[in-house]
Amino acid sequence: MLTIAHLDTFVLTAPLGSDRFYSSQAEFPERTSLLVRLTTTDGEVGWGEGGQYGPAEPVRSCLEDVLAPQLLAMRDASPGVVWDLLYARTRDFGQRGPYLEALSALDIALWDLVGKRLGAPISALIGGRHRESVHAYGTGGYYSSVAFDPDRDLRRLGDSVAEHAAQGFGMLKMKIGLLPIAEDALRVATVRERLGDGIVLAADANHAYNSQTAIAMGRVLEQHDVAFFEEPVPPEDREGYARVRDRLDLAIAGGEAEYTRWGFRDLIDAGCVDIIQPDLCVAGGISEVQRIVALASAHHLRTIPHVWGSGIAVAAALQVCSTLPLVPYTHRPVPLQNEPVIEFDRTRNPLRDDLLTTPFTLESGRVAVPDGPGLGVEVDMDVVAQYASE
Ligand SMILES: [Mg+2]
Incomplete structure (x- = not known):
């Protein structure tokens, strides 16, 4: 008890x-x-x-x-x-x-x-692990300024994603949607050129478009072999999502702003996405995300949890990602295609990097799932005290 x-x-x-x-x-x-x-x-x-x-x-x-x-x-x-x-x-x-x-x-x-x-680790209690470490994708490629200076900003962006690639990521995600499509097209082209063809690239608009502009941007993304297009339109615009998904060939991802099995039921039933992205710290925790994953699997959709928080959020996502099945199953898992991946935010966040006594690190493009009981992590109370407000 x-x-x-x-x-x-x-x-x-x-x-x-x-x-x-x-x-x-x-x-x-x-x-x-x-x-x-x-x-x-x-x-x-x-x-x-x-x-x-x-x-x-x-x-x-x-x-x-x-x-x-x-x-x-x-x-x-x-x-x-x-x-x-x-x-x-x-x-x-x-x-x-x-x-x-x-x-x-x-x-x-x-x-x-x-x-x-x-x-026992949480993964053992919710069905057991398919893998002891999880392929990670690096989230970066944000905007350093709202005023676009092509020379300065494209060089900065290229250098930043090249630095992430050098850390060993097989997949990176960049941001789009702040600038006009023609300018974001330059940014996507720059990133693809700097990364070469060997790295999987995804793009996240944070619902910056309506269905018409999202389709136009999606065609740019397809030219640069972008694997998935995240949150093309506002989360409430189910019809827009479905229209974008129908008109484009690349995978459509979304769900970081959805809550509970009922929110994801509606997102899935409306034909909005190929990849669902529940956030464990938002959608209802480990209990509810298991139900959401079951819903997704009933529709043969991949689950790639959204992860944006501190070391606690990363630990929770790792426990869950270790238990996710291949979608669809193949005898030989293909990383980043049917094998689950975890989002590994690369923007500066001391709450992610310093909060735990043992920080998470990338090894050969993967992050190990802690073996200890529960989340398998220990919180450094000095770091909590350093950043806590009343
Ligand atoms: Mg996102």
């Missing part, structure tokens, strides 16, 4: 200074994470994360003011029981957004605790 005695939250903020960057949607002057720490009645500690996209404070409030009193009153706080009950009790007002991010953080922390209680 898992009974929770204490819930603590930590809002971590790491200013980026001159390393700030831009996507099609926003400037990133800092990185933030909302961590939750659960302590059981017998003193075991579990960690979870939520609230990566927007301000962390609403997620903290959902946790501390609404969910914590209910969690602490439960005699059995097993993750499946907690998920069903707390979701049901907040359904009328919390089907998406901060409540789901809070529930995601709780769920991850509870799985960490179950693993520690049983002395």
Whole structure:
């Protein structure tokens, strides 16, 4: 029986200074994470994360003011029981957004605790591992400025992706959508030229287009052998997604802004995507993402989790990615084609690189899945104290 005695939250903020960057949607002057720490009645500690996209404070409030009193009153706080009950009790007002991010953080922390209680990594508890390390793709190729200076920006972009490629990635993802299509076309051409044909390239628009402009950009991406086109249109535009997917040959990916099995059911049923990208810290945690993966597999869709958070988010995604099946199965897995990959963000984030006592590293293009119980990681409380705000 898992009974929770204490819930603590930590809002971590790491200013980026001159390393700030831009996507099609926003400037990133800092990185933030909302961590939750659960302590059981017998003193075991579990960690979870939520609230990566927007301000962390609403997620903290959902946790501390609404969910914590209910969690602490439960005699059995097993993750499946907690998920069903707390979701049901907040359904009328919390089907998406901060409540789901809070529930995601709780769920991850509870799985960490179950693993520690049983002395097994989470991957062993949710079906076992198909692989001990996961192919990683590097996310970078952001915008360093909103004003496009072709000489300066194309050189910077080329140098940055070349540096990532030199770290051993077999696949990289770049950002598009902040600039007019003709200028982003120059950026994609630059990246492909610097990487050569041997590296798989993906492009992420963060829903910068409508279906018509997305199709125009998608044709540019196809010319440069881009493997998938992420979030071409806003997440609410299911018809636009389906139209883009129908008109283009490259794979369409999306789902980082979707929540729960019901959100993904609708995304899948509308024929929006070839690849679903649930974020463990957003979509409902480890419990719910397993259900989402089952939905995707029923439609023969690949799952490539979105990962944007701290070391806790990376650890949770690694545990899940190690358990994902090949889609479709082949006797010999083909990396980055039917074998699952994990997103390994390369933008500066001390909360990802410094938070854990043993940071994740890339070895021959792969990241090892921790063997220890639960998430298999240890949080450095000095780093928490360094970046925590009241
Ligand atoms: Mg994205």
